[in-house]
Amino acid sequence: MKYTGWPDPGELVVGKIDEIEDFGVFVDLQEYDDKRGLVHVSEVASGWIKNVRDHVSEGQISVCKVLDVDESTQQIDLSIKDVNDxxxxxxxxxxxxxxxxxxxxxxxxxxxxxxxxxxxxxxxxxxxxxxxxxxxxxxxxxxxxxxxxxxxxxxxxxxxxxxxxxxVSVPYVTVTGYVDLENPSPSGVDGVRTALTAASGNGDVPEEVDLDVTYVGAPEYRIRVKAPNYKTAEDQLESSAKRAITAIEGEGGTGEFHRERRTDDE
Incomplete structure (x- = not known):
């Protein structure tokens, strides 16, 4: 997309160098329609410049800082040296x-x-x-x-x-928690399976979230959530654990959420 207006003083713009003269460099602004700017020789690089071509070349893509804009004369003054790495x-x-x-x-x-x-x-x-x-x-x-x-x-x-x-490739974060699910009631293992299905979301987990529930060792189950940001990940982790606990309690069992894996002697 190219903008139809004018850049603002102080703005950084991307330009393609299309003409080099002893007094400076003409730059075609890549982000603006039909806009061309001038980098005076004193703004090409720091220090004394013997030959402008020692510093730039035709066709080169450069980032420039807008020094001044005069719409009446369609003049855009630019600087290359004022842009750091x-x-x-x-x-x-x-x-x-x-x-x-x-x-x-x-x-x-x-x-x-x-x-x-x-x-x-x-x-x-x-x-x-x-x-x-x-x-x-x-x-x-x-x-x-x-x-x-x-x-x-x-x-x-x-x-x-x-x-x-x-x-679009977006950054993802992963958070992990654990639920202990115990069910001494007659529903037994089937009740635990119901709780695990609830923890998995029953298909209602947002598309951008990857939620996985796995067995660690009785009565512990791991909930791992991969999401675009920590807030979403933490919210989904908490919701998953709550669903599991509510379901197991509905079966006559008990559930507990914790963030770290339990050791055998705890």
Whole structure:
């Protein structure tokens, strides 16, 4: 996606160097439609510069800082030297992420997606999540909930979530807990199985969550939850344990949740 407006002073932009002169470097801004900036020779690198080409080359992708914008003359003054390595790395990664998201828009809505609809959908994601990439990322993690408050229709939401979950790699965390399930009542082992089925969620666990219940050693069972973030993981772990305990108590047994595995002499 390319923005139609103008960058702001102080903003970091990605540019492709398309012309080099003795007095400076012309840069085609990759994130803006039909916008070109100038890096004066004094802003190319620190210290005295004998030959600009010793520092940059045509076709090079550079991260620049916007020094000044004059819309009346369509002049954008840029600096390369004012961008440190950390800023450069983060901005390039951000730009690459937006390129990925741009491709995902095509996957979600087809190559024939009209520019007006593209802009409408993109603006909703930008307005609620700050970038196309973050919009897709949140849709991958939280599903349609991430699109609450937007003006996207149901078909657009479905397409975004489906595409996001097929293409976005999100970080996951894993938490583990244990439940002791004992059932001296007549239902015995069958009652324990009922509790374990309840712990597994009966199919009601969110799509982005992987919940696994395994046998450790009587009467202990391990609950392992993999989720996009710790809050979701901890909430699902707690809910799983509560379901198991409620179910076993309903069978006439007892249940107890703990975070660490018990040793034989405890």
């Amino acid at each position: 950390h800023q450069r790395s983060d901005k390039i990664q951000e730009w690459k992420n937006e390129q990925k998201a741009d491709n995902w828009m095509e996957l979600a809505f087809g190559e024939d997606l009209e520019s007006e609809q593209y802009t409408s959908i993109a603006n909703e994601l930008l307005g609620h999540h700050g970038s196309l990439y973050d919009g897709f990322k949140q849709a991958a993690i939280h599903g349609e909930e991430a699109l609450d408050g937007t003006d996207l229709d149901e078909s657009e939401r479905d397409a975004l979530v489906e595409t996001a979950r097929e293409n």
